Amino acid sequence: MTDQPTSDQPTSDQPTSDQPTTSTIQQIAEAFSSHRFNETFAHLAPDIRWVLVGESTIDGRNAVIEACEGTAAELAGSTTEFTRFVTVAGKDAVAIDAVGRYTDPDGQISVVASCDIYQFDNDSDHAAISTITSYAVELSA
Numbered sequence: 001m002t003d004q005p006t007s008d009q010p011t012s013d014q015p016t017s018d019q020p021t022t023s024t025i026q027q028i029a030e031a032f033s034s035h036r037f038n039e040t041f042a043h044l045a046p047d048i049r050w051v052l053v054g055e056s057t058i059d060g061r062n063a064v065i066e067a068c069e070g071t072a073a074e075l076a077g078s079t080t081e082f083t084r085f086v087t088v089a090g091k092d093a094v095a096i097d098a099v100g101r102y103t104d105p106d107g108q109i110s111v112v113a114s115c116d117i118y119q120f121d122n123d124s125d126h127a128a129i130s131t132i133t134s135y136a137v138e139l140s141a
Helices: 022-033 061-075
Strands: 044-052 056-059 079-089 093-103 109-121 128-139
Touching: 022 079, 022 093, 022 109, 022 128, 044 061, 056 061
Parallel strands: 044 128
Antiparallel strands: 044 056, 079 093, 093 109, 109 128
């Protein structure tokens, strides 16, 4: 017996019928965790909740967009290199474990380890992020 897929078994690039949006929710989560926020705004549920563990909670689509725009403005002119970016995706959730190295325009470097957990509502053809839980720790550069 081989491990090769047969015609009735999905290959890695063919989603199973019970996971039609796995790659889509993975792409949305990866865009958000990579600070490509604009790509994700259409996928935020109106009542989204973003829990920044140890800091605050941001409720509502508009408040999350405002926070993302603020982060993007803070990162403007900086470079980001992800030295780790591991994604685990399921039917309605995605987790991303990342380490980012940020260099600001003055050459100051900060390194942040983070884990973002995304929960999606997949009630229709449109995947919407309902909750994001983010853990972040600054490491020594």
